[in-house]
Amino acid sequence: MHPLELFKYCPKCGSLNFGVNNEKSKKCADCGFVYYFNSSAATVAFILKEDDSLLVCRRAKNPMKGTLDLPGGFIDMFETGEQGVAREVFEETGLTVDESHYQFSLPNTYLYSEFLVHTLDMFFLCKVKSTEEIKAMDDVADSFWIPLDKINPEEFGLASVREGVKIFLKTHKHN
Known part of the structure; x- marks a missing residue:
């Protein structure tokens, strides 16, 4: 339909x-x-530690409950992409974003309350104040760090995040 x-x-x-x-x-x-009928704006955050590990979340809710994800979500009215990604990172992990740098965007669909929402997912590379105190909050069941060379994009449940991780890994190998 x-x-x-x-x-x-x-x-x-x-x-x-x-x-x-x-x-x-x-x-x-x-x-x-x-x-x-236009796409809704959404954000996704790549957060790296100095040891080249990426902050990864496990989804607590459907769609794709239990699969890997990255912090992010819908942008609220009157927010910029940078404000939206910072708010989502804080709501889901408790981390405070100091800087966010736009990387790329991908179209996506997201099943929300049994309604298929078309989104434009904007990916940001974010620097946070501290990487020490991560809390799994909101729609996140768990948050943890994975070294870039151990990440399997196929474990990410949402199509645009999976594709975004593939792009990110290609551009951040051995940096």
Whole structure:
């Protein structure tokens, strides 16, 4: 099912005359409002220790409960990508981000409350104040460090994170 099929009423006037305009939008025949179904912004954090180990989390909830993940999540309204990744890292690990540097982005889909959300996942290389006191919080069951040469991208459950880890490993070998 296309996500637009889930939207029956015009969000502006409430009309039922809210029909498909094209593959990415619906248009209200009564008030003329056009709604575009766009990707939601999300972040993913690469956090490295000096010994070239990466902070990895284990997912506590579905989708992909029990698989490996990286800290991150949806960006809130009025947040920048940098603010969003810092907040998510803190909420999930208790670590405070000092610096974040944009690396790349990947499109993704994420099943949230049985609704398929299309996302644009922005990956950041983050430096934190301290790597000593990690806490697994929010939707994280566990957090731990894995040396880069021991990481298996196939253990990461979310498709964009798995692909992002592959890209990261290619660009950070022997740095």
